[in-house]
Amino acid sequence: MVYSIIQPDETWLLWAFLAGWAAVSIYLEQKYSWASKVSGAIIALVGAMLLANLQVIPLESPVYDTVWSYVVPLAIPLLLFQSNIIKIWNESGRLLLMFLLSGIGTVAGAIIAFFLLKDVIPGLAEVAAIMTGSYIGGSVNLAALAARFETPGDIISSTVVADNMMMALYFLILMAIPALKFFTKRFSTPHIQEVEETRTDEDENLAASYWKGKEISLKDIALAVGTAFVLVAFSFKLAEIFASVIPTGENVALNILNTILGDGYLMLTTLTLIAVTVFSSYFESIRGAQEIGTYLIYIFFVVIGVPASLPVILQNAPLLFVLVFIMVAVNMLISFIFGKLFKFNLEEIIIASNANIGGPTTAAAMAISKGWRKLVAPILIVGTIGYIVGNYAGVALGQWFSGF
Structure with missing residues (x-):
């Protein structure tokens, strides 16, 4: 057990840190322009990473597991309450295509990395498959696929370390790209131009402007949280039932059906999107759901920064870092090639790639921090897909890779 000032079983102290640092990250993002440009998500992740490496907080704790098991599932439906597929299809259809094209880059990167590294990384078939899911939807998929493949904990820990280091580095790169003339000369930048034309105060904090205060009643909070609990409970129970009644074995079709219907996160996302679309007036009347869901996901950002121990990655995961580096590099390359080929603008390419690697919330946070407001709602729904x-x-890749 690695020593830390706060021990893994000091539950209240760890919850105080997770909830407190998430709050500090949001405060800094909305208070200072530099923090708004970096984004609160990066501040949350990097801050936790630094404190873990300084041995202030532990690298593992049941508290972190609770965030994965309960906080993340509650955040997902809350963030989707305004995501009526029919209503925003016209805005998100184009972005969905860019997102899927970027996902091709992830798959290509996984295949390239697998065949380059399969003889030197034990269990790479599962790891590459897990990271494929993670880099087409964010870290939520990492947890789901790790459970699906029953991957050993030590391999997952090392993979998460490499993943977190790579994500932090890549997000910083994506944040810097809009300021580089190499890219702005070669791609259209309508959202950047709109911000420059409409912005009256150069020091205006875009995050604070987006998250400005609104009227939220006790009823809104009750309906938002209560509905989220019901959706999570019903979805996970339904998935559990399907997983138990659909047989698995030699029948490939049944295995696939069991995987689809028996996955709690897939069921939660699907049922929430259906409910929001069918009962759109009810969900649109609830205020504050996005704020509550975003705060919960910021707690998750803190947690995914914790395992990024530099000594661990230097000792146990250097080749895993090579794996994720190849996957992210190919994703970025393919995203910009397809983006140029199909005439997507620079902001769409960046946000789509961000949503692939980090998930919809990191992409939305970046869009907010940059002032690209028209991309926030579309990337939330597209990224959730x-x-x-x-x-x-x-x-699919896991089953293919396992044959080698």
Whole structure:
């Protein structure tokens, strides 16, 4: 057990850190322009990473597991309450295509990395499959696929370390690209131009402007949280029932059906999108759901930064870092090639790639921090589709890779 000032079983102290640092990250993002440009998500992740490496907080704890098991599932439906597929299809259809094209880059990167590294990384078939899912929908898929493949904990821990280091680095790169003339000369930038034309105060904090105060009643909070609990409970129970009644074995079709219907996260995402679309007036009347869901997901950002121990990655995961580096590099390359070929603008390419690697919330946070407001709602819905597409792609590649 690695020593830390706060021990893994000091539950209240760890919850105080997770909830407190998430709050500090949001405060800094909305208070200072530099933090708004970096984004609160990166501040949350990097801050946790630094404190873990300074041995202030532990690398593992049941508290972190609770965030994965309960906080993340509750955040997902809350973030989707305004995501009526029919209503925003005209806005998100184009972005969905860019997102899927970017996902091709992830799959291509996984295949290239697998055949380059399969003889030197034990269990690479599962790891590459898990990271395929993660890099088409974010870290939520990593947890789902790790459970699906029953991957040993030590391999997952090392993979998460490499993944978190790579994500932090890549997000910083994506944040910097809009300021580089190499890219702005070669791609159209309508959202950047709109921000420059409409912005009256150069020091205006875009995150604070987006998250400005609104009227939220006790009823809104009650309906938002209560509905989220019901959706999570019903979805996970339904998935559990399907997983138990659909047989698995030699029949490939039944195995696939069991994987699809028996996955709690897939079921939660699907049922929430259906409910929001069918009962759109009810969900649209609830205020504050996005704020509550975003705060919960910021707690998750803190947690995914914790396992990024530099000594661990230097000792146990250097080749895994090579794996994720290849996957992210190919994703970026393919995204910009397809983006140029199909005449997508720079902002769409960046946001789509971000949503693949980090998930919809990191992409939305970046869009907000940059002032690209028209992309926030579309990337939330499009990125959430990555939860489904990523899991499918990960399972498919896992089955293929396991034959080598």
